[in-house]
Amino acid sequence: MLHTHAEEAAKHNISYLEFLDKLLQEELAAKRERFIRMKTRMAYLPFHKTLDQFDFGFQPSIDERRIRDLATLRFIEHQEKPASSDLNQQVTNRHKPVNSIAASSP
Secondary structure, three states: OHHHHHHHHHHOOOOHHHHHHHHHHHHHHHHHHHHHHHHHHHOOOOOOOOHHHOOOOOOOOOOHHHHHHHHOOHHHHOOOOOOOHHHHHHHHHHOOOHHHHHHHOO
């Protein structure tokens, strides 16, 4: 890895600072990937599934667009709450007994 980056830096006349930055970024990415693999393995999950593999058609009450937007974590950059109150209300109602939902409806 180091040798490959050094050759590339020499070929493209990259400064030492850029070379070091690129090398450290790659090392951090590799370290993060190892961390995620280790934590996933330690969780003993029965299978690995990504958001792209989730069947939104099976659960039509879930707003796919909203979930994908939340997955971008854009709300962090904008310092917003991750979910709107209507989504919180939907989740809350889903876990209430049926008779308490009817009582809380106007």
